[in-house]
Amino acid sequence: MDSYLLLASVGLGAPQTNILAVGAHPDDVELGCFGTLLEKKRSGHNVYAVALAPGAYGTLRWDEIEAVWSESRKALRAGGGKGEYFLGKFPIGSLVQDWATVGFVDDLIRTYSIDTVISHHHGEAHQDHIAAQRIATAAARRHVDRLWLWESVIYTHRNVHPFNPQMYVPVSRESFDGKMKVLETYLAAGLLEPLEVEAQRHLARYRGAEMHRDFAEAFEVIWEVHDG
Numbered sequence: 001m002d003s004y005l006l007l008a009s010v011g012l013g014a015p016q017t018n019i020l021a022v023g024a025h026p027d028d029v030e031l032g033c034f035g036t037l038l039e040k041k042r043s044g045h046n047v048y049a050v051a052l053a054p055g056a057y058g059t060l061r062w063d064e065i066e067a068v069w070s071e072s073r074k075a076l077r078a079g080g081g082k083g084e085y086f087l088g089k090f091p092i093g094s095l096v097q098d099w100a101t102v103g104f105v106d107d108l109i110r111t112y113s114i115d116t117v118i119s120h121h122h123g124e125a126h127q128d129h130i131a132a133q134r135i136a137t138a139a140a141r142r143h144v145d146r147l148w149l150w151e152s153v154i155y156t157h158r159n160v161h162p163f164n165p166q167m168y169v170p171v172s173r174e175s176f177d178g179k180m181k182v183l184e185t186y187l188a189a190g191l192l193e194p195l196e197v198e199a200q201r202h203l204a205r206y207r208g209a210e211m212h213r214d215f216a217e218a219f220e221v222i223w224e225v226h227d228g
């Protein structure tokens with residue numbers, strides 16, 4: 001029988017967590033778990049994100065992509081508490097799990113006392129996404145209490161392994177709107193397709209409805225430590 005874990009927003013008095021979302025490219029964290037990051041920040045947690053392999057692709061120049069990505073960074077920085085969105089320095093399309101990439105994420109984990117890492121699902125079909133998941137897992141293996149994988153995005157939804165929703169984070173209307181606003185920015189710049197953005201809207205409603213909430217994002221749990 002499947003078991004489900006419902007994580008409601010942590011209220012006053014709950015331990016503050018330091019969350020790092022690890023994506024391959026600008027837009028991956030936004031698609032995968034931006035509602036959760038905004039919701040956790042509203043609840044007093046510290047939220048960080050990184051795009052490991054930023055860069056130009058297709059006919060799009062990097063400065064165009066960076067301008068859109070900076071709106072996501074602004075959203076993570078806004079309001080109270082700590083929030084930041086970092087860029088890696090690794091080649092787009094050729095991301096690999098090695099000493100340099102794992103060390104880069106390891107440094108972020110130690111610098112920001114990260115206890116929760118969220119990344120791509122291992123069943124995705126894009127080579128950079130799979131690499132990012134392996135990098136995040138290797139970097140998280142020693143000191144991180146929670147490793148969650150976000151639901152595969154539509155862009156690479158033809159998964160090798162199916163996503164298994166095990167844990168749900170309810171997302172408020174404000175955080176959902178915040179996620180959709182950054183996705184609409186990517187859409188307006190031609191970085192996402194209309195169907196991808198629309199699918200995210202329906203997915204959040206669907207995952208929310210499963211848990212009798214307005215909106216939610218679902219995750220697969222790789223490990224999670226419960227003290228006490």
Ligand SMILES: [Zn+2]
Pocket residue numbers: 024025028126128129
């Ligand atoms: Zn990507």
